Amino acid sequence: MSETYEKIVVGTDGSKSSLLAVERAAKIAAAFDATLIVGVAFYESKEDASKTLRQDSVTVLGDEVAKENLAAAAAHAKQFGVSKIETAVRPGTPVQALMSIVTDNNADLLVVGNRGINSLTGRLLGSVPADVARQSDCDVMIVHTVN
Template sequence: MGLHYNNILVAVDGSTESEWAFKKAIAIAKRNDASITLVHVIDTRSFATVESYDRTIGERAETYAEEIMANYKKEAEVAGVVNVQTLIEYGSPKVIIPKEGVKKANADLIICGATGLNAVERFLIGSVSEHITRSADCDVLVVRTEKKD
């Protein structure tokens, strides 16, 4: 079997940490001749607080997701990753990424950033990366540092 990955799922949310995760994913994909699937989850729970669900929030979130995905995809292809897919999902990132994300990407490795939540938020909702680590059936790489090549 060997230490070889074929399909890497990278969770991106526009944060600095997910940027680092994305850069590491490119390096690992190239070493393994692996494909990359970028996943961005639009957290619909954050809209629930808006009394009458304001459509423009959802539309803005979608536009933003499509823009960052297009940029990441182009960057990965320019860097030499042959097969780059994108997934935009809706719901709770920590639930969707390790289950549906993995299934759709047929992933054998998830790469995500260590989410930059403050202590209070982490206590209340648990960090996304922690949750992915616990519930994924494949390997998970949580990126905490910028790539020093």
């Protein structure tokens, strides 16, 4: 295990709370001179989106919306001194997309917001932060973005 982070993945859905996670990840990336990979998931159809029981993230429908969210999040991250920023768009649920981005980039830190972790639905069905923490092979930081 390395004592520094070289590749940091952060998930965004375009929401204000997810941009707080992007900000925290950008500050860590700047401190370690790491590459920040901003990732977003999108559903390819309304049918795919309706299959998810989870409402703890904003439903991003279509890759155009996803790309707009990514551009905004990457621009936000630049304000915090990170010099190496990459973006990744993946179809599927937020958990599937983030795990894919982490694996593809051999990331050593995943940063997510805490949205959904304390909701009733989150407790019954799981939440994005809890599920990625269980499934991830790298360190996971859950940023307190929502009360």
